[in-house]
Amino acid sequence: MSDPSHEDTLERALRALPPLAGEDDWPDLKRRLGARRTFRSRLRRSRSTLRWVAACLTVLLAVGAWQTLQGRRSVVASSGLELRTWTRAHQEAVQHDPLADPWAEALAEASP
Secondary structure (H helix, E strand, O other), X not given: OOOHHHHHHHHHHHHHOOOOOOOOOHHHHHHHHHHHXXXXXXXXXXXXXXXXXXXXXXHHHHHHXXXXXXXXXXXXXXXXXXXXXXXXXXXXXXXXXXXXXXXHHHHHHHOO
């Protein structure tokens, strides 16, 4: 068996040690481990995220292809045509009745 006085001496010596002070080495260790990590292992780690991205892109491309095959135009593609149509109708309405336009009416009221 071990000597009880030796255990007391060891315990006193351990208690007498100063508390650890200084900087934590964990961030440095983490940085060095990250530098050793290969590109392939990083890809393996983010595999589930890449699968989600690929699935979302596939769905978007499939919907776009389906709309194209159906002959539909997207809202973004048709907005230019709608804007030109609205502008032309607005200009024709102003030519027939200038006071129908709220901006023209405000200008007419403001001008002497």
